[in-house]
Amino acid sequence: xxxxxxxxxAFDAAERVRHSxxxxxxxxRRLDVREVADGYAFSYxxxxxxxxxxxxxxxxxxxxxxxxxxxxxxxxxxxxVSLTIGGGSEVKEFLRAQQx
Numbered sequence: 001x002x003x004x005x006x007x008x009x010a011f012d013a014a015e016r017v018r019h020s021x022x023x024x025x026x027x028x029r030r031l032d033v034r035e036v037a038d039g040y041a042f043s044y045x046x047x048x049x050x051x052x053x054x055x056x057x058x059x060x061x062x063x064x065x066x067x068x069x070x071x072x073x074x075x076x077x078x079x080x081v082s083l084t085i086g087g088g089s090e091v092k093e094f095l096r097a098q099q100x
Contacts, residue, residue: 005094010063019064022057026050031080039069039086040095046074046081054083067091 011019029050032043044050051074058070068091071084085095 006064008064011060015060019057019060022053022060026053026057029053035092036084036086038088039084039092041082041084043080043082046079051081054081058083 008016026042026044029044030042031045034041034043044054051072054072058072061068062070067087068085069087071082071086073082073084075081086092
């Protein structure tokens with residue numbers, strides 16, 4: 001099994017700083033993490049600021065980790081939104097290692 005790796009060279013210096021800041025901000029806002037079949041589902045508050053940060057994070061993350069699948073689930077009236085990141089067993093192992 002070949003575990004994927006992020007390509008941070010996809011970012012310039014300012015984008016690397018922004019990506020890191022978003023990751024830290026979202027980690028602090030995270031309400032829950034659930035293991036799913038091919039990755040993990042992360043729950044967050046459903047406020048507009050968090051949703052915008054999630055969208056920006058996904059846009060950046062797609063560039064450095066093009067092997068991820070993303071699903072941003074925003075249900076009308078719900079107090080939480082969910083970001084699922086998956087892509088198979090190798091991706092799941094990669095994500096597990098990143099959470100340590």
